Amino acid sequence: MAGLAPRVDYLAGFSFPVGGLAAGKPRVLRLGAEILLSTGRELVYVFDSGGRQLTAVYRFPGQVWHLEVLALRRMLFVLCAWSGVYCLSLDQAGRSVSQSERDEEDSEPPAPVIPVDPDACVLPDATLRAFTVLDGALVTLAQGTAQWKLQLFECPGPGQARPLGKTGEVELSASTPPAGGPGKPEAPRFLPVLCCVSPPGCGASHGLQRGPRGFVLEGALFGLLFGMDATLLESPVVLCGLPDGQLCCVILKTLVTCSSAPGDPKALVRTLHHLEEPVIFIGALRTEPLPEDGEDTRCDCLVALGHRGRTLAVKASRDGAGSPVPELREYCLPGPVLCAACGRGGRVYHSTPTSLCLVDLARGSAPWLGEEADVPAAGLGGLPSLLCPANLSICSVVTLTVSPRPPGGGTELLALSARGRLLTCHLEQSPEAPWPSRGTTMDTGRKIKDLLCSISTISERASSLRRAVEQRDQALTRLNEALNVSCALLSRREGPRPISCTTTTAWGRRELRDVLTATCLLESSGGPRLGRGWVLCVQVLPGARAPDPEAAGPAMTYTVPVDQLGPGGRREVTLALGPGEDGVLDLPVTVCCALFCSLQEALGGALAPSGSFGDASRDEDRPDTLPGPGGICLPLSEHTVDLLQGLRFPGLAVPPAQASGPSGPAPDPVDTFLEACCRPAGPEPPRATYLPPSMAAITVSAELLRAAWGGRFSGTSLSCATLQWLLAENASVDAVRARALSSIEGVAPDGTDVRLTVHEVAVADVCPTGPLQAAEIQVQSCSLASVCGVHGAVLRRMQRVVEEQAARGSSPPDLRMQHLHQTQASHEALLREVRMLRDQLCEEDGAGSRAATATERLLRVYRQLRSPGLLLL
């Protein structure tokens, strides 16, 4: 395989972003001794390969997406992102523009940076995505909302003042996702590819000549692909490779622009093939030697490469009866393909992040593999059934071009690597022949230089491989860790878990506003350590956990990376629950904590095929090769934050932040401004303060409470203990305990006052054995919403207590059934009324006077249900 190593020559280095150049937009072209190059940024460099120096740098107003040059007229055409096609003459532009401006951020170009005048824009159009130049015409491809539009213009000259005459257009039927919103769309990941092919007769006498990137196809192949009419007209054809994989062709001479006879896309555009992956390259080459010793220019094979390596080759052959038929083959080359080029002798060069490969469509294998290679022999003149790529040991080439006729024969490739290096790569015509051993000093010097160059490319490659191995090791370690953690958390269902998460709430002040914050504390009490790749996901769901999971509104998920949590380590996450900018805090909310290990994160770049270069290209390939957004999710805890935890007690004056009083959330300054603009400051809308305070009550038997408390609160009166138990998760519980309160006044998050009172009562007529000791919990507020919220929170606690008691199997006390029946009957009557009213409300859709009375009645029923409230035993 030693013969595979090409002679690599390093010409120059250009700046590149962190992570290397991304493929798709950089271009390199050869124009005689000059090399034109763009790296996908605003600059186009002109490099003199003889003198090995930059001769000019042009700065364009936008990112350069495509370059083409007309060699004879020395005209440069450039497609700028979101701006259009620029045209300038390479001879004039350098001289006419004063060489004043020096580029600061790019320190390397010694040549003057020539800013390109906006007037050089010959075709302003923000939707252009690709173009190609023929000698007499400019073909552009613009992206519409739902389709691509191919347009044909007369070829411009530099400094053209009038807009280009449009000579034809047609829409290609392909769907592309619409760009949403009035904002600027994102740069497309893949640009379409255009390629111009002509029939053999299309000579210099015709207006539409082939351009710099055009190919002349053999008559039979041309006719088979594009039809009899195109052949008879000897019309050039533009092939479009679209990012959705479609490969279609348009016969240029059939395009029209006449408004009274628009071209029918069905008749003008023909889809040749669908690669089902973005088309990266279209080209043509000669696989068979010409019978006469002529020029190697008539191609007999059309090639298209897709991003993931799917390759199409089409050739003309004849069937058994002698009729010409197209022979079409698909191959799979190693992907992802960054760029490709067609060389002479049936060779296709294509670059992947790890290597530059060469396939030979004439023979199927690389020429050096020779006879011993296990390649099935192709039919006579047909396409090989299998392609064996040969590795040229150059990695991450982002753009590639084959020099037309290098001095000294052989093949010369011009390549730009992701690290911004401009390389030439010489492949010998007959690699079997050893390098010339006639040792003149010049030869030796040359040889040493070549050797040094190849050492540098090999070392670049070796380091990339080493990095890939390291990444793989790390990924395995992380996977192992992840599995250990999962086992430890999932296997131990009872008892304390090695990793736990607790949630507490408190009021705080943030950005001039009082907010309720939840603090999740992640603790590791031994066991495995959490490494990179683990994140703590905190999900805030509206509503309490159990009752109605599907009625929940939008959930918010916060993910916090847990970076290295060893045994005994703790990590605290505080997040604001609200009130938000609208001043509303809807309690209860449920805070769910879970640990998540993303496989993508854990495996890192180890699965990406490019171990070798930067993040930009890896990001690009990720969707194709990585296992999607999958991962391991381990639920840790679930905590419901209700109104009892959200109450503030300014009367206790414990939190110092309450100094400003129970004001609502401070308004946004811009809101204030706009409000001020909208209406002259008027009186506040009257609050509903005059309404009688609503009340709800629950009575709980002391026995039930005591059983739930266990040994706690011993020595405290029942009423004080009940209040402390209710406010156990509130930050003010210490003050309540210290003052031994049985009644307390607080402020709900919306600013309304809430009063919580606990009385010790004796319930007389329930038990046959005598009066029952019980605690009556009263909730009182002028805001019905607050009453409901607090009442709901109390009820949820009671429900939990009752469930726990039932689980322990304790029996309820003796009850007088008659009383129970009575209660049930009265409540059922109320329930019926509620149902009726609700139906009535639904029918009327919330408007009208009847609805108002219905609402009134519902409210009354609610009050009857709540006070005197539920009795729990």
Add this chain to the structure above:
Amino acid sequence: MSHQIPLSSSVPQVNCLDLWRAENDRLVRQAKVAQDSDLSLRRQQLAQDSLEGFRGLLHSLLGLPAAVLVLPLELTVICNFTTLRVSLAQGFTEDQAQDIQHGLERVLETQKQLGPRLEGGLMELWNSVLHVSSLPPELLPALHHLAGLQAALWLSTDRLGDLTLLLQTLNGSQSEASGDLLLLLKTWNPPAKASDDPLTLQDAQRLRDVLLTASAFRQGLQELTTGSLPRALSSLYEAASGLCPRPVLVQVYTALGTCLRKMGSPQRALLYLVAALKGESICGPPLLEASRLYRQLGNTAAELESLELLVEALNVIPSSEVPHFLIEVELLLPRPDPASPLHCGTLSQVKYLLASRCLQMGRAEDAVEHYLDLLALLLDGSEPKFSPPTCPPGPCMPEVFLEAAAALIQAGRAQDALTVCEELLSRTSSLLPKMPQPWKDARKGTKESPQCPSWVSATYLLQGQAWVQLGDQKQAISEFSRCLELLFRATPKDKEQGPASNCEQGYTSDVELQQLRAAALISRGLEWGASGQDTKALQDFLLSVQVYPGNGDASFHLLQTLKRLDRRDEATALWQRLEAQTKLPQENATWSLPLYLETCLSWIRPPDREALLEEFGTSLQEPCDL
């Protein structure tokens, strides 16, 4: 592009609203300056700048919560942005619908009504916006303007149901019963703008007028294609009476001409066509319509003259109209399809029409001239802007070559016809099957022979005819034989795989193949006859009668040959059959044969059938009488 609003502190009294409004007014003025600019590149750049400016301004406005005070300005900016964008792109896209939707959602946002109605689509959204009871009156002008743009969008995408609903809602409930779009548009009265409102590129009143004309015209065209002519006529009158730029008026008049021609009043149609042609710039559709009218009237000279004028008109490159940065009637019209009266084809298509009409009408000299012009136009390709008549209904390229060759032979230029045929064959040689050698064929036996498209055999047929004209019987016979060899190998309706164009699918019809075979056999028979080999001639004529019994010509030639060979019994039998046939009502089979085949068949037609039959009849009766 980041768009920054200078919140400078030097002028403390200025508020954002005024700044934004000033920015809007500046951008509108800039677009108007661009409109008047002479340099078209500069113009386009200025307009593009304004568009980006509006985009940025809209972006800034959307950054804040919706407020009633700012909304009129915001909606106006959306209207200006949409108008400029549509006129720059020369058409509506899905983006505009989204912009409008954003605007409506913002309105609902201020009314606190943005709820579950979002999924109902744009019409639903309009309904909820316009039914908001407390809609601030200062919003109404901008909302109506936006509704006008929505109407234009729906008109251009043919969503007339939604459009009608929208207009009914805009007009209020009193006209709800009427579903007539034009009536609704006429009654819609968008509230006038106050003098201190932000500037707009186009006001709602004008937009309504444009909508009225465009929808009347669209309706008329549609009724014209569906054939309800009286209604089409009234709709088109409506369109012509409205606000109409000159190019649109020409189109309306052309459509009126078509309508009246179909209704059978050619004189009135002619009046409208003349009116359409009176403008300073001559355009195609009325001329094409005039040629159709003259063809219907049977005035060939006038028909061809108008076609020639049309060719001249299409030769003139139209001075590109400077589009205004407004929604105009042209933007709202459907693209003309070939069935539409506004479709006049390209130069090459018209040239082809002219040439083939000349050939059909027997003006061979003119036909030759036009065909050669056409071929030069298509093949030289010095100008890429000519579309060949390749659209599926038209003939394909080989047929154009064949018709040119037929015209040349008809005009007595056989040598030139041979050149055209050779050119055709040489250009396509790489795509034609290799001719199998007879000995190989015999060896392979079962193997299928390659198929050739019908036009290849037709080329040989025409080449043979050219040799006939040149007097070279040997060459002619050999060409006819080649033609027959190909023809008898072919099977009709053989859809070959591969590029799907008319001329590459083998034979289009059975009849065509049979006619071609008959024509080739008769041609060869005639040549055999002329060289005195009557038995061979007899064989060919007999075969041709078998191949296509419907072709009377073959029988006549057969009869003549039989007579010449003095085979009286057979001749008598044939004569009797022919006599019986002529007495039967002639079923005029109107097969639409290719024009070149029709022309070729006309050459081998016996000169006077009736006379021949009569003469033969008398010659038969004479011996009987004896």
